[in-house]
Amino acid sequence: MAEPTLAERLSSVRAAVEDAAARAGRSADDLTVIAVTKFHPVELVRELAALGVRDFGESRHQEAQGKAEQLADLDLRWHFVGQLQSKKARQVRRYASVIHSIDRDAVVDALWDEPPVDCFVQVNLSGDPGRGGVSAEALLPLAERVVAAPGLRLLGVMAVAPLGEEPRRAFARLREASERVCDVAPEARAISAGMSHDFADAIAEGATHLRIGSAITGNRPTRG
Numbered sequence: 001m002a003e004p005t006l007a008e009r010l011s012s013v014r015a016a017v018e019d020a021a022a023r024a025g026r027s028a029d030d031l032t033v034i035a036v037t038k039f040h041p042v043e044l045v046r047e048l049a050a051l052g053v054r055d056f057g058e059s060r061h062q063e064a065q066g067k068a069e070q071l072a073d074l075d076l077r078w079h080f081v082g083q084l085q086s087k088k089a090r091q092v093r094r095y096a097s098v099i100h101s102i103d104r105d106a107v108v109d110a111l112w113d114e115p116p117v118d119c120f121v122q123v124n125l126s127g128d129p130g131r132g133g134v135s136a137e138a139l140l141p142l143a144e145r146v147v148a149a150p151g152l153r154l155l156g157v158m159a160v161a162p163l164g165e166e167p168r169r170a171f172a173r174l175r176e177a178s179e180r181v182c183d184v185a186p187e188a189r190a191i192s193a194g195m196s197h198d199f200a201d202a203i204a205e206g207a208t209h210l211r212i213g214s215a216i217t218g219n220r221p222t223r224g
């Protein structure tokens with residue numbers, strides 16, 4: 001059987017997103033699909049842009065910066081979804097429209113006086129402090145610090161579903177975290193959640209920004 005083309009994979013993902021939205025009683029118009037293109041060449045990003053994709057996700061600064069430079073002729077929105085080092089934060093802000101991975105005071109402070117950028121606070125749903133994201137206990141103080149920072153506009157919360165747990169249950173906890181953040185930042189209602197294998201569960205639990213990689217791009221090339 002022939003491998004599906006990029007256009008075919010993209011349209012199946014779009015159809016599955018619409019399905020999941022309909023089942024959740026939501027409109028797919030309220031969802032942003034971010035194509036995560038990490039490890040893939042700029043040519044693939046160009047192909048997706050030609051198919052109407054505008055939102056792209058990357059997780060490594062060097063790679064993201066290079067792609068943003070090489071594709072500056074296109075009108076794209078770059079979403080930084082990877083772990084963010086505070087000493088790189090200002091460089092990331094220069095090309096990123098949205099930073100999804102604010103998880104420490106040091107990153108907030110690095111961006112404090114910069115021109116404003118949209119962001120999510122990343123929540124750790126795994127209970128393992130080695131994973132990215134802020135713990136449930138530290139979430140509100142961090143969200144308040146982001147709200148106070150002139151250089152950051154808080155859109156909401158972001159998370160990755162932990163391995164070894166039903167994603168829907170994890171996303172239900174993220175929804176609760178989102179509600180707590182909305183108590184202190186009523187505008188910050190967005191939820192960045194859902195990847196190739198769990199975006200339907202994320203949509204069912206209120207996700208607004210889906211970060212979908214391999215279901216659109218096909219398998220990632222092994223990293224060099």
Ligand SMILES: *Cc1c(COP(=O)(O)O)cnc(C)c1O
Nearest residue numbers: 036059081195196211212213214
């Ligand atoms: C790679 C990545 C994704 C996309 O993962 P897929 O399983 O390929 O859809 C989403 N979010 C983050 C933070 C990632 O690093």
